[in-house]
Amino acid sequence: MRIKAFLCFGAAVLVVLSTTFSADMPRALAAPQSWFDEYELLARVIMGEATGEPFLGMVAVGAVIINRTKHPEFPPTIAGVIYEPDAFESVTNGLIWSANPTDEMYRAAELALSGYDPTYGCTFFWNPYKPVSPWIWTRAIVTQIGNHVFAY
Amino acid sequence: MRTRRERWLLWGLGVVTVLSLAFGLAQYKEARSARLRMQAAEQRALFNLVSYLENLEAGLAKARAASSTGQQITFLTSSWLNCQAARSELSLAGTDGVDLTGPRRFVATVGDFALVLSQKLARGETVTPDEWAELARLEEGVKELTGILARTAQASVGASRVARAAFQEIAKAFAGTPRGARDSLNYGFSEIDQVTQSIPMPVYDGPFSEKNLEARALARPGPLISEEQAKEIALGFLRPGETFQSVSVATIEGAIPSYLVTARRPDGSEVATTVAKQGGAVVMATDSTPRGAAAISLDEARERAMEFLRSKDFTGLEETGWRKRGEAANRVVFAYVPHTEVSTPDGNVKVRLYPDTVKVEVSLDTGAIVSFDQMNYLVSHGHPGRILRAPIVSPDEARRALKSDLQVESSEPRLCVIPILPTTEVMAWEFRVKNGNDTYLVYINAMTGKEQVVLQLIEDESGAMSV
Numbered sequence: 001m002r003i004k005a006f007l008c009f010g011a012a013v014l015v016v017l018s019t020t021f022s023a024d025m026p027r028a029l030a031a032p033q034s035w036f037d038e039y040e041l042l043a044r045v046i047m048g049e050a051t052g053e054p055f056l057g058m059v060a061v062g063a064v065i066i067n068r069t070k071h072p073e074f075p076p077t078i079a080g081v082i083y084e085p086d087a088f089e090s091v092t093n094g095l096i097w098s099a100n101p102t103d104e105m106y107r108a109a110e111l112a113l114s115g116y117d118p119t120y121g122c123t124f125f126w127n128p129y130k131p132v133s134p135w136i137w138t139r140a141i142v143t144q145i146g147n148h149v150f151a152y
Numbered sequence: 153m154r155t156r157r158e159r160w161l162l163w164g165l166g167v168v169t170v171l172s173l174a175f176g177l178a179q180y181k182e183a184r185s186a187r188l189r190m191q192a193a194e195q196r197a198l199f200n201l202v203s204y205l206e207n208l209e210a211g212l213a214k215a216r217a218a219s220s221t222g223q224q225i226t227f228l229t230s231s232w233l234n235c236q237a238a239r240s241e242l243s244l245a246g247t248d249g250v251d252l253t254g255p256r257r258f259v260a261t262v263g264d265f266a267l268v269l270s271q272k273l274a275r276g277e278t279v280t281p282d283e284w285a286e287l288a289r290l291e292e293g294v295k296e297l298t299g300i301l302a303r304t305a306q307a308s309v310g311a312s313r314v315a316r317a318a319f320q321e322i323a324k325a326f327a328g329t330p331r332g333a334r335d336s337l338n339y340g341f342s343e344i345d346q347v348t349q350s351i352p353m354p355v356y357d358g359p360f361s362e363k364n365l366e367a368r369a370l371a372r373p374g375p376l377i378s379e380e381q382a383k384e385i386a387l388g389f390l391r392p393g394e395t396f397q398s399v400s401v402a403t404i405e406g407a408i409p410s411y412l413v414t415a416r417r418p419d420g421s422e423v424a425t426t427v428a429k430q431g432g433a434v435v436m437a438t439d440s441t442p443r444g445a446a447a448i449s450l451d452e453a454r455e456r457a458m459e460f461l462r463s464k465d466f467t468g469l470e471e472t473g474w475r476k477r478g479e480a481a482n483r484v485v486f487a488y489v490p491h492t493e494v495s496t497p498d499g500n501v502k503v504r505l506y507p508d509t510v511k512v513e514v515s516l517d518t519g520a521i522v523s524f525d526q527m528n529y530l531v532s533h534g535h536p537g538r539i540l541r542a543p544i545v546s547p548d549e550a551r552r553a554l555k556s557d558l559q560v561e562s563s564e565p566r567l568c569v570i571p572i573l574p575t576t577e578v579m580a581w582e583f584r585v586k587n588g589n590d591t592y593l594v595y596i597n598a599m600t601g602k603e604q605v606v607l608q609l610i611e612d613e614s615g616a617m618s619v
Contacts, residue, residue, distance in 0.1 A: 054414065055440030056424040072260030072360040073253050075243045076236055084243045103442065103479070110477050114485060114511070116436060116525050118426060120406045121367040143404040143412065152367075152406070 038078040042066075043101040043109040045082050048090025049125075050108075050148070057146035058105055060119050062112025064150065067123050074123065119143065122150040197244035198305050204238040205259075205298040212266065212291040216284055221273050228270035235263025251345060255297065257360075258348035262290045264360040275602045286354045293351040300343050357576060364574045367407035371535035374431025379411060381432060386413035386425035389464075390437045390521060396423070408530070410435055417441075428530065434464075436525045446482045446516035450474070453514040457486045460512060460521045466490075469510065475615035477513070483522060484615075485513040490533060494567070494579075496542045503540060504568035507577050508533040532577075543567060543579060543598035550581035550596040553603055558585040558594070570595055570605060580604050593618055 042062050050061040068074035068081045075081050082091060090096050101109075119125075124139050125148045126132045139151035208231050215227035238259050242252060269279050269287065358364065377385070379401050387399065396415040404410040409429045416422045425437040448456075454471070461469055469488035477483040488510045493500045513523035532538070547565050554560065565581040572578055580595035591609040596602070607618035 054422060054424070056412075056414070056422070056438060059438070070359070071365070072257045072264070074256070075240050076260075077240070080240050080243060104440065106479065107440075107477070107483075111438065111523060114475075115527075116438070116511075116523065117527070118404075118412070118424070118436065120404060120408060120410075140405075142406045144402060145412070 039106075039109055039113060041082055042078060042112065043106045044096040045088055045090065046105045046108050046112075047099065047101040048096040049088060050105075050146075053146040053148065055104055055108060056118050057148055058108035059111045059116060060122075060145050060148070060150055061125060062109050063117040063119050064122055064125050066112050066115075067117065067119070067121055071123055118145065119150040122152055124151045125149065193244065195305075195308070197241045198301070198308065201238055201241040202298060202301050202305055204234045204241060205294060205301065208234040208238065208262070209291060209294045209298055212262075212287055212294065215266070215269075216288060216291070224279075225270045225273050228266045228273070232263045232267040232270070235259050235266070239263070254345045254348040257353075258293065258297070258351060261353050261360050262294060264358040265290065265354050265356055268356055268358040275597075275600070275604070283356075286356075290351070290354065293348065296347050297344050300347065304343075357573065359573060364576075368531040368574060369407045370428060370430055370433075370530055371533055372431070373428075374433075376429055377427070377432040382411035382427040382429070383413050385427050385432050385434065386411070386423075386437070387415060389425055389434050390423050390439055390524065391415075394423075408435060408527075433526070433530055434524070435527055435530060436523075438523045439520070441520075441522070443478070443482050443515040443522065444517035445480060448516055448519050450484060453484050453516055453519060454486065456519040456521065457512040457514050460524075461488065461510070466510065470504065472504075472506070472509070473615070473617045475617055476516075481614065482516045483513055484516060485511055485523070487511050490529070492540065494540050494542050501543075501567050503579070504566060504582070505533065506568055507571040538569075538577070540569070540579065541599075543581070545581065545596065545598050545601040547581060549601055550598070551583070553596045553601050554583060554585065554594060555587075558587055558592075560585050561591070565596075567598065568595075572604075578604060584609075 042065060045065060046058045046062050050058040053061070065078060065081050069076055069078055075084055082088060086092060088096075120142060122142050124136065126136050127147050128144075128149050129147060136151075141149050141151045143150050211227045211231035211234060215224050215231065218224045218227060239256065242256055242259060265287070269283060272279055353362075355361070383399060383401055387394075387396075394415075397418050399413065399415045402412045402414070404412055404426065411427045411429060412424065413427060414422050414424045419441075421439070421441040423437065423439045426435040427433070428435055454474075458469075466488075469490055471486055472489050473487045475485050477485060489504050489506055490508050490510075491502050491504050494503055495501075508529045510529045511523070511525045512521060514520070515522045550565055551560065561584040562582075565583050568580060568582050569577050570580050570582075579598040581598055583594045583596070585592050585594055591611065593605075593607040593609060594603065595605040595607075597604045609616070609618050
């Protein structure tokens with residue numbers, strides 16, 4: 001009986017320990033390594049924000065991030081824009097590290113980085129079919145590509 | 153007397169209780185640790201922000217007080233660097249829904265203005281008394297901002313300490329960012345937002361000045377075209393003759409009102425073409441079809457790109473760079489610029505127009521054109537505001553402005569127009585030079601004889617481009 005109780009307690013300890021460590025492990029394994037550059041980061045945000053969107057919609061999301069780096073109201077780097085608190089839902093909820101971007105998403109990131117901008121300089125995008133802050137509707141909408149509207 | 157079954161049930165219940173408690177405790181510790189890390193990161197950002205702004209204030213003051221140009225440039229450049237750092241920290245300081253648009257723009261503009269002045273001094277130009285006065289006015293704004301944030305930082309830490317002590321006595325289970333600290337932060341940031349909104353922005357010519365932030369319109373707008381015409385133009389551009397499953401047309405507003413024509417194939421891939429409403433020029437186009445392994449050479453791809461450009465009536469374009477793309481390096485993008493001529497006492501001289509770049513991307517599997525972008529060409533080429541005059545500085549005079557130990561590679565410098573800002577361009581002599589193993593393009597202003605821009609050339613098996 002004592003052995004069984006000991007085994008049960010040991011199992012409980014193991015479960016707790018594995019829970020504690022497993023919460024960190026996927027993040028550690030998926031975190032950016034030194035060879036990852038902004039291109040990788042951009043492709044991941046495109047995955048997080050524009051999965052299911054047409055190819056041009058993916059490029060447009062990448063272009064908005066690039067446009068923000070050139071605007072005085074946003075951080076000056078791609079990483080700064082992407083990791084700005086609460087700027088992108090997919091960064092906040094970890095979706096950008098949940099899978100790997102597709103070739104199409106990497107290509108969209110390349111095009112955006114090279115200056116291809118189908119939004120003509122927009123710094124905001126959102127899905128008008130989902131609940132958003134009423135403030136966002138005060139921006140000047142330039143176009144809609146797929147399920148996202150793009151605005152200055 | 154408990155039965156054996158009851159004893160097992162009790163043991164089981166005990167184990168489940170222990171497991172639940174242990175699990176809950178572990179989760180609580182992790183959540184608490186994460187909240188404290190976040191709070192620490194926010195406070196670090198806030199204190200860093202105050203430090204950078206204090207350095208900025210000191211840098212601006214020293215720049216105004218310094219007598220030598222070299223010292224002024226040093227202080228102005230360090231001010232710009234402190235602004236860049238402050239911009240990054242400003243986005244991390246942690247606020248609950250406080251609009252920081254004003255402070256962000258203010259800090260960015262102060263840095264931009266300082267950099268523009270330092271560049272003027274570096275080119276040998278003079279900073280006017282009005283510009284120094286503007287700098288002094290901005291410095292006062294920075295001082296006010298720094299004071300508010302320093303008080304905010306102190307208040308937030310004080311509130312944090314008091315709130316945590318009280319909190320620890322009441323309930324240890326709810327550790328987090330104390331409300332008092334959060335309120336202090338939000339109050340402080342709301343205050344700086346109001347202050348920065350009341351400071352007028354300087355009128356100057358820099359990347360963040362109003363005129364350079366505005367999207368640019370077509371240089372030569374033509375007559376309006378209809379949606380049907382746009383569809384016809386788009387379908388005949390990248391894949392003429394191809395039949396698509398569906399074609400949709402959307403509109404793009406803004407500086408260049410356009411039609412966005414999207415032609416879809418049954419496999420889900422699409423050709424998206426943007427056509428300007430005024431004149432019907434294709435602004436940009438992409439084909440999203442997945443591409444296979446590279447099967448043609450770089451030179452063959454180059455020829456395909458030129459063929460494509462010729463078929464679109466582009467003449468006299470010169471290739472200025474290329475870069476392979478894709479993990480499999482199965483695409484290559486080429487950059488081209490047009491040229492014009494200016495008359496000089498020695499005859500007409502060809503001028504490269506770098507602001508008017510056109511980009512063509514070729515897939516190396518079949519040689520198909522997969523993207524095209526002439527946005528820069530359409531907003532710059534033939535712009536009525538571009539008036540090209542004969543260079544005042546001769547090639548030999550420009551050569552003498554080069555650093556003496558550089559090895560000049562090109563026999564004759566090339567006359568060109570280079571972009572300085574979206575709305576500013578200058579005429580310059582371009583020298584390809586070597587310094588050790590590194591190659592550079594050095595641009596000497598053809599009107600003033602001063603060194604204007606230095607670019608490093610990166611040439612390897614994946615491309616040739618300047619940075």
